[in-house]
């Protein structure tokens with residue numbers, strides 16, 4: 001029997017996510033750099049999460065800096081505040097940040113943007 005995995009993903013999405021990890025896709029080109037944006041800012045982009053937390057959320061995007069970095073500079077921080085106060089507040093219910101125990105891509109800063117089911 002498989003050990004129970006603590007996850008916010010449905011079984012099907014969690015399986016796809018684990019298969020992607022097993023294929024080593026998190027070790028090559030950064031997945032957050034690779035995904036095409038649905039919305040683009042000067043220093044940030046909004047991207048869909050290919051492996052959403054669909055057990056509890058119906059809509060799951062991420063906001064990520066265009067720069068591949070874990071540490072934001074002042075310009076990025078200032079623009080993120082503007083995006084949070086406008087587009088993010090108007091379109092999502094919650095902003096989630098995974099802790100280091102949970103992050104699968106710690107090298108590239110990202111926040112999860114979710115709409116509850």
Ligand SMILES: [Zn+2]
Nearest residue numbers: 030033068108
């Ligand atoms: Zn990256």
